[in-house]
Amino acid sequence: MSDNKENSLAVMPVRRTDGTHALRLCLDQGLLTPDMTRRVVGIMDSCPGVTLRATTGQRMNLENVPGDRLDEVVALLGTAIPKCPPGVSVCSGGDLCKLGMQPTRSMADRLLAVIRENGPYPFKVKSGVSGCGMACGLSFVRDVGLVAGAKGWDVYFGGCATSKACPGVRIGKGLSADKALEVVGRALVFYRENGKKRERTSGLMRRLGKEALLSALA
Numbered sequence: 001m002s003d004n005k006e007n008s009l010a011v012m013p014v015r016r017t018d019g020t021h022a023l024r025l026c027l028d029q030g031l032l033t034p035d036m037t038r039r040v041v042g043i044m045d046s047c048p049g050v051t052l053r054a055t056t057g058q059r060m061n062l063e064n065v066p067g068d069r070l071d072e073v074v075a076l077l078g079t080a081i082p083k084c085p086p087g088v089s090v091c092s093g094g095d096l097c098k099l100g101m102q103p104t105r106s107m108a109d110r111l112l113a114v115i116r117e118n119g120p121y122p123f124k125v126k127s128g129v130s131g132c133g134m135a136c137g138l139s140f141v142r143d144v145g146l147v148a149g150a151k152g153w154d155v156y157f158g159g160c161a162t163s164k165a166c167p168g169v170r171i172g173k174g175l176s177a178d179k180a181l182e183v184v185g186r187a188l189v190f191y192r193e194n195g196k197k198r199e200r201t202s203g204l205m206r207r208l209g210k211e212a213l214l215s216a217l218a
């Protein structure tokens with residue numbers, strides 16, 4: 001197998017109740033390169049019972065990894081880390097989808113950078129980038145959501161898909177990429193400075209009201 005470092009995978013081991021382990025493959029926007037795929041298939045060929053499952057977060061899990069082969073399997077894939085870095089739900093966007101109004105993959109990279117720069121936050125920040133209003137990137141129900149239109153990006157903040165599901169508040173409309181990300185950064189600072197520990201952005205919106213955020217951004 002290749003030892004190309006660019007294809008090295010960061011993996012998060014999770015112990016299952018039956019004593020086996022799942023290995024979360026911390027993929028970048030769901031991408032598996034041919035080299036990564038060969039490594040994964042090689043492991044499934046050599047470890048009977050190990051399977052590959054897509055997660056809801058555009059990542060993959062290798063399931064049923066026996067405990068006595070865990071270190072060996074991790075070494076074949078790359079490096080073990082305690083927690084996958086935050087990802088982003090991103091659709092195919094304007095580069096690939098006929099309905100896409102703007103490219104989404106590059107925007108998702110920039111959005112993640114803004115999220116990283118402005119933390120730490122009271123709780124997790126989930127994000128989504130969609131190339132049109134169909135919102136295949138789940139942008140309306142993410143803490144931070146970007147939705148492309150013909151003129152630019154609409155920005156949503158405070159959405160969630162839990163039992164108290166709600167769409168985010170629109171805090172920007174038809175913005176350039178730079179302006180949309182600037183607005184996101186300011187909203188995240190508001191969350192960082194006003195959120196209570198373990199309070200999601202949606203809880204903050206319920207507690208303070210959307211006007212508090214909108215006036216902070218004005």
Ligand code: SF4
Pocket residue numbers: 091092093094097098099100101130131132133134135136137
């Ligand atoms: S959100 Fe729009 S652009 Fe993105 S995959 Fe769905 S239909 Fe295509």
